[in-house]
Amino acid sequence: MHELGVVFHVIKMVEEVARENDLTQVESVTLELGEVSGVIDSYLENCWNWAVKKQEKLLREADLIIETIPAVTYCEDCQNLYGTIEHGKICPRCKSPHTYLQQGNEFRIKEISAC
């Protein structure tokens, strides 16, 4: 269960931010999640909902909001940018395998709404 481990990391970070900013209640946490970050949205939400119920007041009612970042791959041979999900590792224009992921494996806390 990768997602559950990840949820605990998110909770730890939110607690830190709350401490730094003297927050007592979090309304929502917004994550930026790359399409190929390896984390599955729906599992993540389930794990979140389960885990926050066990937390102190700070997080008990917090919603999780997920913003998806599309995966884009760059081809070194023909400088083409293309969708990673549709085409994978081989450039659809020149068939080169010399490509790398430009964006899409992000996993960040964007912001939290709290008081």
Added chain:
Amino acid sequence: MKEFKVIEVKRSILEDNDADAAKLREELKAQGTFLLNLMSSPGAGKTTMLKRVISMLGDELKIGIMEADIDSDVDAQAIAEAGARSIQLHTGGMCHLDAAMTRQGILEFGAEDLDLVVLENVGNLVCPAEFDTGACRNAMILSVPEGDDKPLKYPLMFSVCDVVLINKIDVLPYFDFDMEKCKEYIQMRNPKAKIIPISARTGEGFMEWTQWLREEAAAWTK
């Protein structure tokens, strides 16, 4: 009515683990212990390989093995018989180890007097690659029966490895495994990775592999 305000965070989830891992590396450096994170699919030959390494390096280096595998009692026994200390880590059913769990393991182990500690990470090729354990170097074992295209399927795993062992080369004649292709795929993902073909069964390649370990451990602990 409560007044909620939005606080911009913009921090990567792995950031705190990365910082923790860097700290653990400093601690290991200070106590003179070289920690190798070993990753692979189940059954690639970790235990067989380690037994051979222990028998070859056991006189020069004090070696310890930390097992993160869920049910690997058998392995711990095999390691003890080969002549090294080992402990079982508690991962709580998690699919990867993070730096905090690794530090906990090192503490419980009492690794101060050990020169080389190998962390047998959880047996999958996805999650462990994302979490820096705080190890000094990362290694993985890919075995011939798994196929030469594994580096294409798990690019992240290969991109974080300092050394890739290609194990079970004694069965190469029976498999449709293209060694040159495999090396090329690994180098595509990670030009700096050292690739060493070995057979934990016959011992082929172990001179090179133990030499790598010896040099890396010496450089780390000096």
